[in-house]
Amino acid sequence: MSCCNQKTCPPTPTYSVVGTPQGVSAVQEILALANRPEVISFGGGLPAPEGFPVREIAEACEWVLKTQGPRSLQYSAVEGMPELRELLARRETEKGVPTSADEVQLTTGSQQGLDLLARLFCDKGSKVLVESPTYLGALSAFKLSQPEFVELPVDEEGLNPAAMGEECRGARFAYIMPTFQNPTGRTLSLERRKLLAEKAREYNFWILEDNPYGEIWYDEEPPVSLRAFCPERVVSLQTMSKVLAPGFRLGYFIGPKHVLAAMAEMKQAMDLHTATFTQLVTARVLNEGLFKEHLPMVRALYKSHAECMLKALDDFMPKRDDIEWTHPKGGMFIWLRLPESIDSADLLKKVLATDVPAAFVPGAPFFAHEPKRNYCRLSFVTVPNEKIIAGVKSIADTLKSML
Amino acid sequence: MSCCNQKTCPPTPTYSVVGTPQGVSAVQEILALANRPEVISFGGGLPAPEGFPVREIAEACEWVLKTQGPRSLQYSAVEGMPELRELLARRETEKGVPTSADEVQLTTGSQQGLDLLARLFCDKGSKVLVESPTYLGALSAFKLSQPEFVELPVDEEGLNPAAMGEECRGARFAYIMPTFQNPTGRTLSLERRKLLAEKAREYNFWILEDNPYGEIWYDEEPPVSLRAFCPERVVSLQTMSKVLAPGFRLGYFIGPKHVLAAMAEMKQAMDLHTATFTQLVTARVLNEGLFKEHLPMVRALYKSHAECMLKALDDFMPKRDDIEWTHPKGGMFIWLRLPESIDSADLLKKVLATDVPAAFVPGAPFFAHEPKRNYCRLSFVTVPNEKIIAGVKSIADTLKSML
Incomplete structure (x- = not known):
């Protein structure tokens, strides 16, 4: 048996039920998106690196x-x-x-x-x-x-x-x-x-x-x-x-x-x-x-990004009853609801293909059962304010073209 | 229901099959033994701290x-x-x-x-x-x-x-x-x-x-x-x-x-x-x-401890066919076989009660099925050579008293 060339025809292990590979996960897709430098990414859940107390x-x-x-x-x-x-x-x-x-x-x-x-x-x-x-x-x-x-x-x-x-x-x-x-x-x-x-x-x-x-x-x-x-x-x-x-x-x-x-x-x-x-x-x-010295700086940083994104959403998003978003009092995320006719994964693909490519996480994988496809998770903390404005405008423009 | 004082009579969660508490594990017992300062412990699998490249x-x-x-x-x-x-x-x-x-x-x-x-x-x-x-x-x-x-x-x-x-x-x-x-x-x-x-x-x-x-x-x-x-x-x-x-x-x-x-x-x-x-x-x-500069020092350190313990075993252990031990060419452990009449957990208890308390790991938990009770795992790397000699002598003396 040992002369069989198993290197060129490799055996596959029997994986467990929970170990059976599913391919690239949603989280991995997020990280991949966040890593492409030309994209204005609201995708990652990464904290802002300028908030790290390196010294x-x-x-x-x-x-x-x-x-x-x-x-x-x-x-x-x-x-x-x-x-x-x-x-x-x-x-x-x-x-x-x-x-x-x-x-x-x-x-x-x-x-x-x-x-x-x-x-x-x-x-x-x-x-x-x-x-x-x-x-x-x-x-x-x-x-x-x-x-x-x-x-x-x-x-x-x-x-x-x-x-x-x-x-x-x-x-x-x-x-x-x-x-x-x-x-x-x-x-x-x-x-x-x-x-x-x-x-x-x-x-x-x-x-x-x-x-x-x-x-x-x-x-x-x-x-x-x-x-x-x-x-x-x-x-x-x-x-x-x-x-x-x-x-x-x-x-x-x-x-x-x-x-x-x-x-x-x-x-x-x-x-x-x-x-x-x-x-x-x-x-x-x-x-x-x-906590006493460092956290107030992080809080102020995140707040300014959140305010910038909320204003950009106000400025650029179409004014419709079926488009709305949350107004967080802290943390890293805004949850954007789109008209039910819009699949946020389609929107993502289209925005990524524009001259101002931007990314977010489509909402579907956040549901344990029936996924709702008309939601987006937007993270604002690692993006400079001028890019937040440009990215939200690009998403809004693309959305308008789909409506 | 909320007025029931559950703080004084706390609820127990339903644990999973694999999560059901078993009490203190063998590994935890080892760590506990290794931490008592008065004991000459051959129990832990800890590397020697003097081998850490702190600088x-x-x-x-x-x-x-x-x-x-x-x-x-x-x-x-x-x-x-x-x-x-x-x-x-x-x-x-x-x-x-x-x-x-x-x-x-x-x-x-x-x-x-x-x-x-x-x-x-x-x-x-x-x-x-x-x-x-x-x-x-x-x-x-x-x-x-x-x-x-x-x-x-x-x-x-x-x-x-x-x-x-x-x-x-x-x-x-x-x-x-x-x-x-x-x-x-x-x-x-x-x-x-x-x-x-x-x-x-x-x-x-x-x-x-x-x-x-x-x-x-x-x-x-x-x-x-x-x-x-x-x-x-x-x-x-x-x-x-x-x-x-x-x-x-x-x-x-x-x-x-x-x-x-x-x-x-x-x-x-x-x-x-x-x-x-x-x-x-x-x-x-x-x-x-x-690897080039540091490992030779660690190897020499461990080798000297191993040699010390092997000599101490030669010097102090009863000369019998049913008492023997391995001679490792590297690593951290010697495996000691005792006569089948000896339960190494009993030996451990007795040695710990002597004037020169010493510890090792009884061999039983290292077997997936039927545990063999007449083995000891001895680790030598964290113990200074003079204590290795004293500890092995104490184990040997206690063993002799049980035979």
């Missing part, structure tokens, strides 16, 4: 290696480094929900957190409640655990807990991004947060609160975490990717200790622990007052 | 932030940073297997690689071939995908491919650590590597070659990677943890491009990508000649 991180790296030495390069505990857990707990407490360090579990980015929680709570066919639309990266992560998705009722203000009923009973968890949601930019009101907590108790489901953007508010702090209303069945997932650096891959769960213990056991098998070095560098940067 | 890493951090700036802190491609993939491919080529950068896929430590490969290739009940004994962390990772393990035939030289037969047919993959194996320290001969490759073709299975220790040879390079004999159905998993720093969590696959494409798709859903910053720091350190 502070350089100083922290030097300090960590000088004072911690080999400890910063060694294996470490699956729960995370104690000094970082302490700082993250203190920050959460400052934001209104008293939290101790042992209620914090580090993850390798919040994407790992999404996979980990679904894997911990779901068998094949388990019911998972999701918003409509919801973060497509979460859908990708959850699908590895083969759950059944149930889409939650929404209205113009986003998730509508008042309409949640028996279809929620027995769900393993509800995946909710209540603050500056990806993709809509919408924020759940305080009243709806309270009501959602009541529904979780009434119908006996857990909540995975995903909160990547909560620190990036423009004018006022968003309502408090769902943990304030339902600490016993909420696990909150946060990240350093938007406030510090996505290239560190640092996320963290805050939740009940008994659930964190189960998470730690699974995470040990998944990647032993999250990188020691970047945890210590992050702890140093936070301890040196990053 | 080189500090210089590389500074260089990366100065020259790459925000790029080093941004999201990046799931495959890994091009400059690092290039260097790793070149290194593999130097070691005797021509490799291109697009045959390299970064992972968040090799532990993530173990989980990823099993998840990609296995459904519940899929057949997976494992050595006996095998790395317990791999068993933990694989169990998340619920395969059926089949233990491969072994003899005094380790895995015995000549005895592999029909029981291997249809396996999704064989998990093999051919070089300085964890836990035995054994190395598969060149002849056995060739024969294993033939068996993979004959019985149509893939091979996951785990190679964390291959660079840590004492006197001569180990035989070449299994990819040399069977490139079309071997995926080789390597790591920076033993040659640079485990605290970076950097591992990588080398394998056929079509399999790497499927891996990339799954990894995207698992954690988007491995940390950009630590990849670039690692590329800088490697480019500055780490």
Whole structure:
């Protein structure tokens, strides 16, 4: 058998059900679009690089290696480094929900957190409640655990807990991004947060609160975490990717200790622990007052981009009842609704073929079930204001030509 | 319902089959043992901290932030940073297997690689071939995908491919650590590597070659990677943890491009990508000649500890036919066989209670099926030589008292 030339006719492994290649994913398409330099891309969910505290991180790296030495390069505990857990707990407490360090579990980015929680709570066919639309990266992560998705009722203000009923009973968890949601930019009101907590108790489901953007508010702090209303069945997932650096891959769960213990056991098998070095560098940067000095700059930067895009949409979009967009109070995204006759993927192709090529993410992959094809997700944070104006005008002009 | 005080009587989530907490794992027990300062611990699989190139890493951090700036802190491609993939491919080529950068896929430590490969290739009940004994962390990772393990035939030289037969047919993959194996320290001969490759073709299975220790040879390079004999159905998993720093969590696959494409798709859903910053720091350190200057020091350090432990075992262990140990030519572990009447977990408890408390890992959890209870894994690399002597003597004295 060994003389058969299998190099020229390579064997294909038998892939698992969840491992069977699907080809290029929607997220990968986004990243590919964002990387072509001639395109004005509103596609990526990348934070603005000018918001990265490069100098502070350089100083922290030097300090960590000088004072911690080999400890910063060694294996470490699956729960995370104690000094970082302490700082993250203190920050959460400052934001209104008293939290101790042992209620914090580090993850390798919040994407790992999404996979980990679904894997911990779901068998094949388990019911998972999701918003409509919801973060497509979460859908990708959850699908590895083969759950059944149930889409939650929404209205113009986003998730509508008042309409949640028996279809929620027995769900393993509800995946909710209540603050500056990806993709809509919408924020759940305080009243709806309270009501959602009541529904979780009434119908006996857990909540995975995903909160990547909560620190990036423009004018006022968003309502408090769902943990304030339902600490016993909420696990909150946060990240350093938007406030510090996505290239560190640092996320963290805050939740009940008994659930964190189960998470730690699974995470040990998944990647032993999250990188020691970047945890210590992050702890140093936070301890040196990053949030106080650095975040106001990031918030102002993102706000100015958001205002620029909102004005450009006002200026250039056709005035019709069936064209509208969200007005986020923070975060990175505007959700644009087009007439039902328009497929946003077609619009994207046409805009990319113009003299001012621009990109966005068509809305369809953000829906767990029946995709709505007349939505676009627009991200404004990495694009200079003059390009935001040119890009929105190009999209609007192309849209007009299709109507 | 919301008035019920669920805070004082917390609800328990419904965990998945693989997520159901098992309590403290063997690996966690090891880490706990290794952390008690009064114990002479041969338990951990930690690399020696004096082998970490702290100064080189500090210089590389500074260089990366100065020259790459925000790029080093941004999201990046799931495959890994091009400059690092290039260097790793070149290194593999130097070691005797021509490799291109697009045959390299970064992972968040090799532990993530173990989980990823099993998840990609296995459904519940899929057949997976494992050595006996095998790395317990791999068993933990694989169990998340619920395969059926089949233990491969072994003899005094380790895995015995000549005895592999029909029981291997249809396996999704064989998990093999051919070089300085964890836990035995054994190395598969060149002849056995060739024969294993033939068996993979004959019985149509893939091979996951785990190679964390291959660079840590004492006197001569180990035989070449299994990819040399069977490139079309071997995926080789390597790591920076033993040659640079485990605290970076950097591992990588080398394998056929079509399999790497499927891996990339799954990894995207698992954690988007491995940390950009630590990849670039690692590329800088490697480019500055780490392997040439740094590895000889690490090899000499580990060799001197291995020799010290082997001599101590010779000096103190009872001279009996049913007490023997392996003589590794590299890596971090010695595998000690005790008389069948001795349970190594009992021995551990007794040694820990002596005036010279010492620790090792009982062998049982390294077996996929029927555990053999009369083995110990001894790691020597983090223990100073005088403590190695004292620790081995304490273990030998305690053993004598039990015989």
